Amino acid sequence: MNTNIDITIIGSGLTGLTAAFYLKKAGKKIAVLEKNDRTGGVIQTIRKDGFIYEAGPNTGVYSTFELVRLFDDLDGLAIPEFANQKGKQRWIWKSGKWHALPSGLISAVSTPLFTPKDKFRILAEPFRKRGTNPDETVAGLVKRRMGKSYLDYAVDPFISGIYAGYPDQLITRYALPKLYRLEQNYGSFIGGSIKKRKEPKDELTKRATREVFSVKGGLQKLTDAMAGVTGSENIYLNASEIKIDHADTNYVTSFSAHNREYSLHSKYLVTATGAKELKGILKFIEEDELKPVETLPYAKVIQVVAGYRKWNGIPLDAFGGLVPSKEKRKVLGVLFTSSIFNNRAPEGGAVLSVFLGGIKHPELFEKEDDEIQKTVLNEISEMLGQKNSNPDILNIFRYKHAIPQYDITSGERLSAISKIESEHPGLFLGGNIRDGIGMADRVKQGYEIAQQILNEKNR
Ligand SMILES: Cc1cc2nc3c(=O)[nH]c(=O)nc-3n(C[C@H](O)[C@H](O)[C@H](O)COP(=O)(O)OP(=O)(O)OC[C@H]3O[C@@H](n4cnc5c(N)ncnc54)[C@H](O)[C@@H]3O)c2cc1C
Known part of the structure; x- marks a missing residue:
């Protein structure tokens, strides 16, 4: 099928969907190509046996006016949920126990940390x-x-x-x-x-309170809502063999999905994938030019979700706990999701997200699930006092390219992105290759890309 549209977006995570949502709302003809069989990218909410939990991010910071505006513009299709009072304090592990992270000057002076x-x-x-x-x-x-x-x-x-x-x-x-x-x-x-x-x-910025947020019913409600407005007829799931050419003022994107071949002609092309995917998609860009972008290093992260119908460990009256490198434990930290938000676990129970790996322990990524599970349950027992070592749910989620590391190579990467975009008018390289890694950053970037396209007069 040969189709002329305004904008092709590659990737249906939070970034791609935010751009798609605003462009569709403005009446543009768009197509979103997604290699997976679902939208949302790393955002995925799971409901199981009375628990609601996340496979990817759990909480964001309500820190930008674009995020406030997005929920306003969704008009009830997704509703932000803010952290409970008891989910506001953070704990730090030191010398065998948890200590509250100081939140002001007075507590900074009295803390043993x-x-x-x-x-x-x-x-x-x-x-x-x-x-x-x-x-x-x-x-x-x-x-x-x-x-x-x-x-x-x-x-x-x-x-x-x-x-x-x-x-x-x-x-x-x-x-x-x-x-x-x-x-x-x-x-x-x-x-x-x-x-x-x-x-x-201004009013919107005032409402960006920097509170911890999720979405009522889980984060996927947000990406589902934006995908709904974008329209399933404009989203191509299981898109494979994507090949893009840049000819004159058009981007020609050919791909197959569900046994059909497509060819889309668009004035604008937005990539909203991670860095590692760009080489495969953007063949019309010289390898050397793209190299500083696609070599962005990422931390590998394992998230283990453990749910207990009956929690008999220490009271989880906090957001969660983080572990300093000096303490040499096996986990990076743990989120007490059911303390932060309501209705995430049955009454009297708890659901936790435990994080392992990262740049500190990339070797853990290679371990079998059995070993990861044993490690996590041991840490939950030692650090949180849960005696019953068998949780009612246990899920292990692995992300090979979880979090980009904005290291010393960042200057070169950002220059390369600017150069590529200036050589290819209408191309926007989005996603976490720049502009921040948090959900609020992703929404801000998706919104800004949409506005730049809508404000361009001469294409
Ligand atoms: C484990 C984990 C925990 C996190 N925790 C937090 C947190 O607590 N707070 C917070 O603010 N942020 C957190 N983040 C970061 C946050 O989740 C991300 O920044 C954000 O969701 C990324 O959105 P995105 O759209 O840029 O990328 P993604 O969600 O990665 O979406 C990219 C999409 O592009 C698709 N794609 C890739 N290649 C192709 C291709 N060749 N063709 C077609 N489609 C393609 C992918 O399948 C995917 O759907 C976390 C991330 C991870 C992985």
């Missing part, structure tokens, strides 16, 4: 000089401003929880751009946060 010397350092943070190295790592920046114990017992586990990576490999301005800007623009993390809170904001 940091050394007395670093507590003084934290108090003096607003008076420290700005950094001058634009490629300073997260570890370098934090050590300089807050001290080594703050790096080891606050930032290292935080980076494990978000990036499944090491703070000494991530470059602050790419990996944590808001933190970088706090220092560069305001001279201090503490002073900058206070000043930023007082700055005037």
Whole structure:
């Protein structure tokens, strides 16, 4: 089938679907190509035996106006759900037990997590000089401003929880751009946060409260809602043998799906896959040009979901717990999903998501399920005191290219993306190859790509 459309989007994860949703809403003719048999990408909610749990991300931060606007625009098709009060505190593992992660200056001074010397350092943070190295790592920046114990017992586990990576490999301005800007623009993390809170904001930005969010009924309700508006007639599942040519002002995308061959002609092409897929799709781009993009390193992550009808371990009155590298445990951290959100486990029960692997332990990815299961149940018993070692549900999800690492190669990658896009008008390289790894970042990028296309006058 030969069809002329406005925009072809490759990938139906959160990024691709957000772009598709806004372009469809604006009346454009679009097609979304997805290699899997379902939309949503890594977002997948499972309902089983009274439990609701996620195979991919569990929670996001309600941090951008684009996310607020998306839920507004979905008009009830997906409704954000915010963390319960008890799901707000984070725990850090130190010397055989959990400690609350300080949430303010007073708790930072009284916590056993940091050394007395670093507590003084934290108090003096607003008076420290700005950094001058634009490629300073997260570890370098934090050590300089807050001290080594703050790096080891606050930032290292935080980076494990978000990036499944090491703070000494991530470059602050790419990996944590808001933190970088706090220092560069305001001279201090503490002073900058206070000043930023007082700055005037528009209504949508005010509603981006930075709360932890999911979606009522699970995150997949969000991607399902956007796929629904996009329309199944515009989404090609099981798309294979995708071949794209760039001729004159058109992108010609040929592929097969469900035993039919298609050829789509579009003015715009949006890729919303991970970096590793680009070489296979974008054959019209020189290999050397694409290399800095497709060689982006990713952390491998294993997520083990364990559900208990009867929880008899310690009270899970927190968001979850993170494990600093120094503590040398087998897991990176654990989320207490049923404490964060309502109705995720039967009354009196619990559902947990335990994370393993990452840049710290890539070797775990090669282990058999039996061994992973044994390791996780052992850690749950030792760290959370659950005596009954047999959960009522246990699922193991593996992601070979889970989380991109915005490391020292990021500058070269971003330049390569700009060059490729400027050489190929109408091409947008989206997805987590740039602009952040969190769900709010993905929605922001998908929205921005759609707006750029809608605002272009001359194509
Ligand atoms: C285990 C895990 C836990 C996470 N936890 C959190 C969290 O707690 N909070 C948070 O904010 N973020 C989290 N993230 C990150 C967040 O989930 C992602 O940033 C976001 O969902 C990615 O959306 P995406 O659309 O960019 O990519 P994806 O969801 O990866 O979607 C890409 C899509 O493209 C398709 N595709 C790939 N190649 C092709 C091809 N050749 N042809 C056609 N289709 C193709 C894929 O099948 C997929 O559907 C987590 C990620 C993982 C993996």
